[in-house]
Every structure is written in structure tokens, then in C-alpha cells.
Amino acid sequence: MTKNLRVKSSEYIDETNRISFKFNGKTYHGFKGDTLASALLANDVHLVGRSFKYHRPRGIMTSGSEEPNAIVQVNPGTNRTEPNVRATEVEIYEGLEASSQNCWPSVEFDIGGINNFLSPFFPAGFYYKTFMWPASFWEKYEFFIRHSAGLGKSPTANDPDIYDHRNIHCDVLVVGAGISGILAAKNAAKNNFKTLLVDEKNELGGSTIYENNEFNKIDNKAPSEWLKKEIEELKNVKNLEIKTRTSVAAYHQYNYLLARENLTDHLETKDKTNKIRQRLLKIRAKKVILATGALERPLIFNNNDRPGIMLSSAVKKYSEFYGVACGNKNIFFTNNDSAYESAMSLYNKGINVEAIIDIRERSESKIVKKVKEAGIKVYWSHTIVDTTGYKRLNSVSIMKLSNDGTSVTGSKISISCDCLGVAGGWTPAVHLYTQSGSKLKFDEEKKAFLPNQNTSEQISVGSCGGDFKIDEIIKNLNQKLKDNLNIKETDLENINVEIDKENSKRNIWLLPSDKPLGKTKPFVDYQNDATAKDIKLALREGFRSIEHVKRYTTTGMGTDQGKLGNMHALGIIADTAGVKMGELGTTTFRPPYTPLTFGTIVGRNVGKFFDIFRRTPMNDWHVENKAEFENVGQWKRAWYYPINEETIHQAVQRESKAARESAGILDASTLGKIDIQGSDASEFLNRVYTNAWSKLAIGKCRYGLMLNEDGMVYDDGVTTRLGENHYIMTTTTGGAANVLGKLEDYLQTEWPELDVYLTSVTDHYATASLCGPNSKKILKKIIPDLDLSDENFPHMSFKESKIGNIQCRIMRISFTGEHSYEINVQASYGKDLWEKCIDAGKEFNITPYGTETMHLLRAEKGFIIVGQDTDGTMTPIDLQMDWIVSKKKYDFIGKRSLYRSDTMRRDRKQLVGLLTDDPNIVLEEGAQIVSELNQSPLEMLGHVTSSYFSPNLKKSIALAVVRGGKDMMGKKLFVPMENKNINVTVAKPVFYDEKNERLNA
Amino acid sequence: MFLINCPYCGERDQQEFKAGGEAHIERPKQPTELSDDEWAEYLFMRKNIKGVQFERWNHAHGCRKWFNMVRDTSNDEIKAIYKMGEKPPAQ
């Protein structure tokens, strides 16, 4: 039988709207407005999870995104399931299901809990020390660790939701809609700044919205009442956009911020469909106002992690905002006045407060007096030395603190309780501030790291800037707004604030117990089970840097990034090492502030939108004719065209034979095409290619090899001279964009004196490559009045012509060694051109072939493919292409590097042909080549770069790069494979028609 | 994510740009006259400064123009941007 701990209707909870949900399989009820955490607490459920290392029972500690313990799996077993969600951030809806993580078989009975009793054996660095050796055992260790850990389960089905990205440009971005954020946004917008106000919660107002300390007044009203009126007024403010349920995840340089807007997570499942679930906002703001507030910190004492031990501010929020009592017998433990406000909040609602344990000697504030008047017992100068209750807190033991705060004295008093609110002071939420690159400084009086050196146009206002009291918040906000926004006046000038002044604190990072530290469990990082003892051990073992201590002890490395305990870790290190906290610095807070879903990160870029792809104008024909495609860069290229049940091998053998015996046609539209014009175009080509271009006649084509400045082959292709000052260059399909970029770079930065203009025209032309002994006859049928004689239209020349009314450029060039023509038309006529060729070629059995056959045919001829036979370490000399390197030209890109001692070594890897002794064995591309089999280790001479079974030669052929290969002609080598050694012989890298007789056949 | 003020287009997001390494390394006019060491100095040696560094940037997804940038690599502050061929600002 679960208890109902609702105490009083709250205006933020709609008690007319009852909602049922399941937690760990059991049905509970809550109301519209509840979070999963508040609804569970209302049902007296504190135990929600187990800790990571010791599997200790853990309860809800906080009411916000800093929650370390209440991490749940939402909607387990569905395709919308999400692990590692903070119960304090889940708004409940009808049908919501959630379950605990990190426990098996159940949160109530967890086998891993045995680690808790073994904990003396799990000190800091345990995993590093234990699982390091022997290395071969790692797989077993990993299995053990993963099985017993398990931080939730990722979904196994496709995510059904839609995610979105949006770019926002604004004058002022205000992060956090507490009192400071609201006032800042209102004043910015009123002064004509285009303003965006975001807050991670669904309601505006931060903690002030439920602030009911009767001694605090703004313009004679309770702060909550006053702020509600301000929020109401926001509706009439122009230039202001407000986004709730929007959490800023990252603050990058130059005021670029990423925020996640949550749109449907709070809706019932039936209302989630066909809506955008989360939107990633990419915000570029001229000015950023951080109003991210402060996080209350706990106190570090023995067994401070039991379910029922919470932050004092959370106990207050559950009571004031959600109308939930976190316990029937409440105690507070504090070092400042905050806990007294929480105590009075509970008292005023009729919730029992047993006592307040205060480590200070006294406090004279009005709220403390009020607590005493209410008859609540206060134990001054006392500390908790232990707690009891395995799955729920049931008592605390307290003792008197010594004057120096390092030990306890006197007798132990035990107080029975079921909820303990802990108040250890406030830590400004400076996470986003430091992400932006700005620097912090430690404030000794406030015991907090505060913004100090801003690197961008930003201010931190309110408690994240170190102002904790309403009067100083408003006063400093007023000045900061005037200075930063450069405005004359704000509406904050004449606000009258009365506050409860006393603000005494006593800060002790690690509270003593009557037991020695070795026998206690004072947790610093709850999620990762790091204790004060672990931190001290790390220091004893010699770790000094805070970053190293963090990694060794895993403090601050959980999904909560140690938002609660990081300050204590620093404090304990500083105290132990005897240094000042300011000198120690902080660890780096990295984005995201709270975890992001992968869906939000990728947005719409899923499925076919995952990456850009390009299709040629002939694509539809390839699809209709059952082509298989391969990706070449972003292009989808026809790979081969299987007929009936043909395998790739069968199709390629057929296509290759047809291209040499009669006619083949290839879609070459993807080749890069760069239009080059200008009076210095010839000179430019001279400088970028290895061979000479000045004497190329108009109407002629030439193959060129382009190097990098280091002498290595970068790209190749045929360039045609269209006119006196006009060329068209072709590049490899994959290299087109880079080649254009490289050429532009040289033109703009090294040779700005050259009169040359470059234009990418890759997409403007469609190209059909017609090849084979019957290609001439087919072209004749398409363009009857073009003279195709070798005299008029020889190999390596160009003609401008017309197919019907369509203008076309025809190059007689060949990548297969056959008589061929590349026909270029305006892209929109590409399919028409292709179909005309196919029709005209029918009587010659014209065979469309894809990239695989193209590769095979060129390999028979020994033509290289840049990027397949080269890898950025091959010079033209290595490729046995010395013929293309001009000896006469004074300079070209890469020339000097060809004469470096290293590039002239004779034992460099060089391109050779390889023939297998058994002509039926086809080598694997990438296979290693050796000369000696009885060696250990084998000395690798090189590897196979291209390998095919040639149907025209009826034998296996391969290209390879082999160290000193040029001098090995005829030498026997070996290709060792897993089950056999293949005998090969080094050959020339050309296998077919070495004399190029077929070009003119 | 930088906000880069292209001298031809104005302020644009960093994702439109491509970084092009150290600036003011001029390609030797007469490479063949250089020793291997001198050529290697031009070809391979680049500074990697923690602090103020002169860099080349290209507005690759915009006007495609190259320009120079002075950037403090320790905090990514862009101190100056100027066109190719222009003299770097006095430090």
C-alpha cells in the first residue's frame, strides 16, 4: 500500500487532471504538472536506482538537471525508449513507463549490491590497477564489467520521431528564466534588442517563483507574487521570443550556442506522432546574458547517499511547487540559512520537521528565529557522523563538532527520520560560462568560482554571477545591463527590496565522523561512487593535477558531470594538499551541459538525407536497365549491368569482351570538367601539368598529369584546346572539387598576375563514351555529315558538331585502348544522347558497361587510376611514366621535388605488372608481395593495386607497387595468402595492344 | 564555431570556410636553384605557434576567395583579416 504525500494543492499541479504511469512495472498516479520524480515522491517512492560501482540503493536527490541518482530508462522495450534520463526532468503523461537502470534483477534486490560489501576492495583506480594484467584477460574483464554495470539500454528499433535544426540570429540571448533572466530579457527587448529567452523548465520563474520567505519582499510583495506579475507583463513585450523546455547544451566561441528545444516529450504517445520531437537551435547571438542560476551543494559526511537524503532546496521545491512532502519525519542538515527557509516552507504546510542540524555556532537571521519560535529543535555546532537505513533513510547520528571542525566530541545522539534535507551552500552554474572559453576566479568569501575574464560579448547575472540575494541581484543586474547593452535606463532603478540580511556560513568540505575516514563512506560523486577516501588515496599515490585526480577517481565523469560534488572534490584536494582552491583551478566542463539525443544532433540528416549524392542525367536509364550502382565520391555511378542472373564477374566479363569486339558505351558524365579561359591559359597549364602545353594546336587533346608540390601524383585527365585562349580540362570523378580548389589557390595566391578564369562545368555537360571497333559506325549514324576519317578527326582531337539541333562537343580520346569518342552535350540532353547511341548501336550489339568494366579495360592497357594505383606517395617516375615529365620546362608544380634525393631513390615503390604463374588465379587487391617466403617476419615489398581476370587475354592480370620494381622485370615473387602462396612474375604494366594499334582500328 | 569576416562577403559562419595553413610562405620563383634543404624548408616546414599566428583561409562555400587571418591560437581570437597580397598589420 503506497502512501499519499500530497500536502496542499499547488497552482503548478492540476489535481483535476489525474495521470497514471508505471515505474518498474507498478502503476502509480500523479497529476498534470508533476515530474516523474515529484509523482514518485508523492507516492513515497524514494528508491529509484543503484549506484554504478557499488550498486548502493539511491534515491531522488534534486529537482533538476543536476540529478546524479534518479537516472531512468523511459518507455523501456519500445522504439521510443531512452536511457539515462533524469526522473527530475521527465514530465509525466498518461501511459508513461519508466524503469530503474543499473540493477539486476530489480532495484529492490540487486545482485551487484554485493560490491557494496566488498567496497574495501574497490578503491580509486581499482579498474586501472586490476584489469591491466594480463592483457589477454581483457575480454573476460570487459564482459564482467559490462554485464554488471550497464547504464541503460539503447533502443534497437528505428527512432519513429522527427528531429529538426533551426538557425537563430539574435541581438541578445538570455539563458535561464529565473528572476535575473526575466528582468534582463524584458529590459533588453524593451530597448529594441531582438531577444531570445530560453529556459530548460516548462515554467518561467526559476526558484523565485515559489520563494515564500516572509522576510523577503519586493515592492512590498512576496517575491513569487512580484515575479508572476513581471512574467505576465512579458506577454506585451515586443522583440522577445521565449522558449521553455529548451536547454542550452553548448556555448562555443564567438557566441555560438546549441540548445535543445523539447517539443513532444511531455505529450501522450498518441499526440507525439508526426510532430517534431526535439529541435536543435543553432544560435548566433551578438550578446549573451547568462542567468543560469546556482546549484545547491550537498555536505560530505559518512553514508550521505541513502534514499531519503536530498538537497534542502529540492525538499522545498517539492513542497512549494509540486505540493509534495518528501517525508513524514524531516530533518535538515546545513551550513547556512537556506535550510531554515526549507524548514519553514514545510512547517507552514503542516509537514513535520524534527530538527535542524547546523555546523555553525549560531545565526541571527529572522528566519532562524522564526524556526525557533515554531518549536523546531536546532543543534548548533553539530554534524552528522552516520546514517542508517538501507533502502530508505531511517535515522541519523549526530555529534558535536570541534572548534576547528576536524573532529567530533561528546556523545552520539540518534534522531529517527525518513527524509534529510542537506544544505551545503550554493555553487554558481558557470558551466556554460567556462565552455565559452571565459575564465573563473575563486572567491574566498563566497567559496565559489565566479566569472572573471570574459572572452566574448557576455555577462553573467544573478546567482551564476555570484549574486545570491535579491537586493544585490537587482542592483548589480541594473548596472550590468546598462554597461553591457549600453542603455541609459532600465526599469530596475526604483525597485524596493527588503531581505533577511544575515548570511553567515561555515564551510567544511569534508565533515568528520567518529570513525576514521577509511571506515566511512562520504560520497563526493554519487553517480560514479567516488568518495572522499578515494580522492585522498589518489593524492597519496602522487596525483596532483585536478584533471588527473578526476580521471583516476572518476569524480565528475558521470552523465551529470559531477554537478553536485565537484566543488567538494576540489576543496578536499586543496585542504589535503595544503593549497588554495584558486590555485588549484577547476576541471573543464565540456558540452553538452545535459546529454543530447543522437536524433537531435543529426536532425533531418537521416536515411536518404544522411549524405548528399549526385546522379547523372542518364541515371533513369541505368535504373530501368537494372544497373547495379557504386558510390564514387558523392556520385552514384552505374557499376555493371547484370542480365538475368549474372554475377558481377559474369557481367563484367561479358561487357569487357563486347567493348573490345564490337561496341560499348559508358556514362562518363561524372568526370570533373573545368572550363579554363584567359590570355594566360596555356602558360597556366604549363605550370600545373608535368608536360608541355604551349604547342597544343586548337582542336587537339592532351593527357596531363598533375602533381602536388611534393612531386606526388595528384590527379590526371585529358584537356582539350577549344580556342586560342580556351581549354576544357577533365579531372578524375573524385578529384574534381579538390583540383578546382588547388588551381584557384595557385591563381589567387601565387600567380595573381596570370589572366586565367576557372569555371566548374561538371554538372553542365553529360558525357557518353562510345568505344570499340564499331564506335565510328555508330557515331556516323548519329551525325551523318561529320567527317570521321582519321585525317579529319584523328585520335586525340576534338570536333564541335550537332546531333539534330543539339550542340555537342566530341573528343576522340580513349581510356580503354579502343577507338572511342566522348560525346558531351548540355546536361539536360544527356539521356536523349544516351538513348540515341543505344538505338544506333543496336545492330552492333552495343553493350552498356559500368565502372567495373572500365577499370578492367584500362588495367589491360596499364592505364593508372589515381587513388587506386597511386596513394599520394607515387611520383610519375615511380609509375614508369617518365615520358610525361617535360625536361624542357623550367618549372611546374612538383618539378623540384622530383630531384630530391628521396624521390630519386631507385628502391622506391614502383608500378609494375604482375602475372600469376597459374593464369586462372586472380590476386586480391591489397595483397602483400614478398620475394622470400622463409623469413620471419616476412619482408613486404609492396602490394597489389588492381587485379582482374582479363576475358580478352584469357588470363589474370594485376598492377602492383613493388619496392625497386622497375629493376625486377621477369623476377619471380610471391603473394602469401591465408591458405596458400601464389607465385607471380613481374611484368610490364601493360598487357594488351602495347603498340596502340587498336586506337586507329 | 568562429564567426569570420570575409573581406569580400562580410561575417559568415566558420563552416563556410576552409583553413589553408600558415600564411606568407611564398613559392620560390626559381625552385631549381634551391638545394634539397632549402626546398624542404619551403615544402615541409610550418610553424605551430601557441599564440598569434598568421594563417590562410578560403571562403570555400562562398566567394571562394583566399584571404589572410591573424589568429591567437591560445584563445582563438581573430585579431585581423586582410586580403591576399596585402601587408600583415603591424603587431
Ligand SMILES: [Zn+2]
Ligand atoms: Zn567571401
